[in-house]
Amino acid sequence: xxxxxxxxxxxxxxxxxxxxxxxxxxxxxxxxxxxxxxxxxxxxxxxxxxxxxxxxxxxxxxxxxxxxxxxxxxxxxxxxxxxxxxxxxxxxxxxxxxxxxxxxxxxxxxxxx
Amino acid sequence: xxxxxxxxxxxxxxxxxxxxxxxxxxxxxxxxxxxxxxxxxxxxxxxxxxxxxxxxxxxxxxxxxxxxxxxxxxxxxxxxxxxxxxxxxxxxxxxxxxxxxxxxxxxxxxxxxxxxxx
Numbered sequence: 001x002x003x004x005x006x007x008x009x010x011x012x013x014x015x016x017x018x019x020x021x022x023x024x025x026x027x028x029x030x031x032x033x034x035x036x037x038x039x040x041x042x043x044x045x046x047x048x049x050x051x052x053x054x055x056x057x058x059x060x061x062x063x064x065x066x067x068x069x070x071x072x073x074x075x076x077x078x079x080x081x082x083x084x085x086x087x088x089x090x091x092x093x094x095x096x097x098x099x100x101x102x103x104x105x106x107x108x109x110x111x112x113x
Numbered sequence: 114x115x116x117x118x119x120x121x122x123x124x125x126x127x128x129x130x131x132x133x134x135x136x137x138x139x140x141x142x143x144x145x146x147x148x149x150x151x152x153x154x155x156x157x158x159x160x161x162x163x164x165x166x167x168x169x170x171x172x173x174x175x176x177x178x179x180x181x182x183x184x185x186x187x188x189x190x191x192x193x194x195x196x197x198x199x200x201x202x203x204x205x206x207x208x209x210x211x212x213x214x215x216x217x218x219x220x221x222x223x224x225x226x227x228x229x230x231x
Contacts, residue, residue, distance in 0.1 A: 004155075035219070043202065045156070045222035091155050100169070101146070101220060103155035 002027045004094050006104035013082050014112050020078045021107045023092030027073075029053075034068065034075040035093040039106070045091065051075065082111045115139075117223035119205050125229045126195045134190045134226045136205030143211055145188050146220060147180055148204040156204055162188060163211055195230045202227045 003026040013019045025034055036048040049059065051068050059066050063080045079086055089106045118137040126132050138145050144163055148156035149172075158172040164185035173180070177195075182188040192199055202225040208218035 006155075037222075042224065043227075044224040045204065045206075045220075047219050047221070050219055093155075100158045100161070100172075103148075103157070105153075105155045 002029075002032075002094055002096065002100075002102045004092055004102050004104035006092055006107050008107045009105070010108045010110070012110045012112060015084060016081050018078060018080050019082055019109065020076055021090050021092075021109070023075045023077070023104060024073050025075060025092070025094040025102075027094065027096060029096045031097060033095045035095070035101070036066070036075075036077050037091045037093060037103075038088045039091060040088040048077075079109075082109075084111050084113050087111045117205055117207055117221055119203075119223035119226050121226055122224065123227050123229075125231065127231055128196060129194050131191065131193045132195055132228060134192075134203050134205075134228070136188045136190070136207075136223060138186065138188070138205070138207030139209075139221060140186075142207035142209050142221075144208045144218065145182060146206045146208075147188070147190050148206065149174075150202045150204055150225070152201070159190070159203075192228075195228075197230050200228055200230045 005024040032053045034051045037045045039045050056068050065078045067076045087110050089108045091106045092104045093101050095101045120135045146161050147159040149159050150156045160180045161169040162182040165182050177193045179191045204225045206220040206222045208220050210218040
């Protein structure tokens with residue numbers, strides 16, 4: 001069975017602070033894929049990043065960066081210099097080579113101006 | 114279309130009524146998924162189509178839930194004899210490839226259909 005854990009339910013930061021969202025993906029499979037999605041108040045899930053289990057290189061894209069560590073099954077997401085527009089619910093998801101994508105319960109991020 | 118389109122955006126039903134939710138995926142996308150998202154929770158898998166074939170319906174909570182995609186494009190999720198516990202946002206997602214062969218394609222989601230059962 002697969003399980004996605006996002007231990008942080010809600011986070012509040014002041015604008016321009018950095019914030020890290022945690023995710024742990026538990027699976028017995030050696031091949032799997034991890035995703036981060038953003039869900040703004042409008043409700044539509046927006047894709048942010050996908051990584052596979054063989055690639056532990058960290059990635060930076062603008063103010064976003066991701067850190068994947070296979071040994072701890074963690075796939076953490078950092079927003080640098082947060083902005084009010086970053087306020088949303090962020091979901092981590094995992095998928096094996098089957099058809100199902102498993103989502104965590106989400107972390108609600110509020111950036112205070 | 115440019116994105117995944119879902120209708121209606123909001124649906125209020127009386128307990129016991131039947132409802133039908135429509136999903137229009139991105140043109141050419143082979144895979145189509147339905148998810149159920151309860152308030153404050155993450156999306157939960159309901160069912161998966163590859164073209165017109167429903168390959169996985171293990172997430173459908175009861176036999177009151179039925180999904181179809183007869184021509185491999187538009188899909189309809191039908192809920193019969195709705196109950197209050199069916200109240201949720203129903204999300205549709207599509208992807209270009211087949212997950213098992215392509216290493217888990219990225220899902221593009223619609224805005225969802227919010228169902229409220231009174």
